[in-house]
Amino acid sequence: MLPLPLVPSPAHIEVSGDAPLPLTGAGITGDPDAAAHLRTLIAARTGLDLPEGDDIVLAVTDGGPAESYRLEVSATGIRITGADAAGLFYGVQTLGQLVRRDGERWVVPSVRIDDAPRFAYRGVMLDVARHFHDVATVRAYVDRAASLKLNVLHLHLSDDQGWRLELRSRPALTARGSTTAVDGAPGGFYTQGDYRAIVDYAASRHLTVVPEFDMPGHTHAVGLAYPDLAEAPVTDVITEGSTPVAGEAYTGTAVGFSSLRVHDEATYAFVRDVFGELSELTPGPWLHFGGDESLGTAPEDFALFVARASAIIADLGKTPMAWHEAGAVARLAPGTVGQYWGFVTPTDAAPHHTRAIAERGGRVVLSPADAIYLDMKPTADSPLGLTWANGATSLERAYAWEPSAVIAGLPEDAILGVEAPLWTETVATLADIDALAFPRIAAAAEIAWSPADGTERTWESFRTRVGGLGPLWTTLGIRFPALEEVPWTT
Numbered sequence: 001m002l003p004l005p006l007v008p009s010p011a012h013i014e015v016s017g018d019a020p021l022p023l024t025g026a027g028i029t030g031d032p033d034a035a036a037h038l039r040t041l042i043a044a045r046t047g048l049d050l051p052e053g054d055d056i057v058l059a060v061t062d063g064g065p066a067e068s069y070r071l072e073v074s075a076t077g078i079r080i081t082g083a084d085a086a087g088l089f090y091g092v093q094t095l096g097q098l099v100r101r102d103g104e105r106w107v108v109p110s111v112r113i114d115d116a117p118r119f120a121y122r123g124v125m126l127d128v129a130r131h132f133h134d135v136a137t138v139r140a141y142v143d144r145a146a147s148l149k150l151n152v153l154h155l156h157l158s159d160d161q162g163w164r165l166e167l168r169s170r171p172a173l174t175a176r177g178s179t180t181a182v183d184g185a186p187g188g189f190y191t192q193g194d195y196r197a198i199v200d201y202a203a204s205r206h207l208t209v210v211p212e213f214d215m216p217g218h219t220h221a222v223g224l225a226y227p228d229l230a231e232a233p234v235t236d237v238i239t240e241g242s243t244p245v246a247g248e249a250y251t252g253t254a255v256g257f258s259s260l261r262v263h264d265e266a267t268y269a270f271v272r273d274v275f276g277e278l279s280e281l282t283p284g285p286w287l288h289f290g291g292d293e294s295l296g297t298a299p300e301d302f303a304l305f306v307a308r309a310s311a312i313i314a315d316l317g318k319t320p321m322a323w324h325e326a327g328a329v330a331r332l333a334p335g336t337v338g339q340y341w342g343f344v345t346p347t348d349a350a351p352h353h354t355r356a357i358a359e360r361g362g363r364v365v366l367s368p369a370d371a372i373y374l375d376m377k378p379t380a381d382s383p384l385g386l387t388w389a390n391g392a393t394s395l396e397r398a399y400a401w402e403p404s405a406v407i408a409g410l411p412e413d414a415i416l417g418v419e420a421p422l423w424t425e426t427v428a429t430l431a432d433i434d435a436l437a438f439p440r441i442a443a444a445a446e447i448a449w450s451p452a453d454g455t456e457r458t459w460e461s462f463r464t465r466v467g468g469l470g471p472l473w474t475t476l477g478i479r480f481p482a483l484e485e486v487p488w489t490t
């Protein structure tokens with residue numbers, strides 16, 4: 001028998017011999033938020049408009065781990081209980097994946113599922129700097145991520161090509177630093193109202209926003225607004241992509257050439273302003289200050305900057321977060337969360353830097369680039385995407401890695417979770433996002449959520465379950481590519 005099309009695979013599932021529950025006319029009662037989400041999902045999938053009634057009961061009950069839920073389906077009814085609102089929401093998502101056609105009817109198979117996440121941090125990142133993505137697109141991506149039980153939206157809000165969040169303390173950042181994007185594509189930025197709307201929308205789907213202002217490199221756009229804060233571009237680090245010119249918007253894709261002025265106090269007044277304001281706008285605990293690929297910053301200058309920037313964020317009462325390069329800095333603020341972006345089989349000093357972060361009391365988010373970078377081409381002939389992380393990343397490669405095995409000597413409890421970044425050098429629209437993110441985002445979700453030793457945690461089961469989700473994704477408007485690796489259900 002084919003496995004039920006559930007991704008991520010639940011921790012425990014029992015399929016009973018009972019008849020399935022017919023959905024037509026089934027009434028919903030209980031938690032109003034969960035009921036609204038379930039109605040929307042069922043309507044999208046089946047066209048049914050479920051009434052009020054006692055057939056499907058939705059409740060939050062005390063007990064059980066954070067974000068856990070129990071889903072019981074019998075021939076006479078459905079009951080979903082969440083240990084908290086997030087758990088109940090995830091039970092609703094699981095129910096949405098179970099709905100299937102049976103002749104003329106829509107039914108739900110009789111099952112009992114007890115489910116809870118492996119990792120607390122299950123993220124996606126969207127780069128809105130290389131190409132700007134408007135609020136509607138971000139909302140659509142939040143919906144996609146939430147449907148797979150992902151719970152963090154990391155927004156990469158600034159890079160050489162643009163600064164994308166309006167700040168009252170530093171209005172020139174968006175007035176002068178947001179007008180274009182890669183290849184001269186239209187720029188853009190979020191007003192404070194837009195940003196709050198994203199944060200609220202994400203929260204309504206149980207995602208926490210982790211905002212990033214990338215520093216001290218990736219800051220050419222800062223120099224458009226505040227030339228006195230920026231060093232001249234260091235062009236000899238550029239291996240591909242067009243050459244930046246100080247004071248002119250950068251529309252190429254080179255990295256590593258820009259740096260803030262590390263020895264100037266005005267730089268730290270700037271860091272205090274931008275993260276201070278970001279802190280007020282952001283309810284979540286993490287503020288990400290980047291720190292990657294600072295090739296145009298001398299190592300001792302990088303260390304000075306990282307020590308001061310991380311301390312400024314910690315002083316705001318937030319947990320600093322940075323890419324793993326920050327682990328090279330002995331004076332990194334204790335507790336800073338590190339994000340590993342080396343390969344599944346590390347090739348350089350990245351594991352060393354990542355362990356150093358954990359030794360300073362910080363936890364680690366794993367984003368191994370050759371497995372979980374959604375901006376890598378899914379197949380060699382894909383028109384979208386990059387290839388620097390070991391060439392094209394197949395769905396199988398996106399699935400076949402184990403978080404605890406990536407960094408030797410890193411204790412499992414130092415792993416906060418897993419995040420799938422989508423850099424947008426080649427990604428301009430929601431259709432482009434879908435084309436690269438799907439179906440590999442499902443592999444990231446399963447690695448982040450499902451127990452490592454579950455009986456369905458195999459590539460054969462996964463590809464079959466993903467194939468079974470095709471009809472649901474289609475009805476949700478997701479334009480996923482029909483990769484040949486997957487036996488798609490039609």
Ligand code: TNX
Pocket residue numbers: 255292293323341373375386423424425
């Ligand atoms: C590396 S991964 C970067 C980004 C690029 C990305 C493209 C990381 C921390 N930095 O600046 O957009 O590669 O895949």
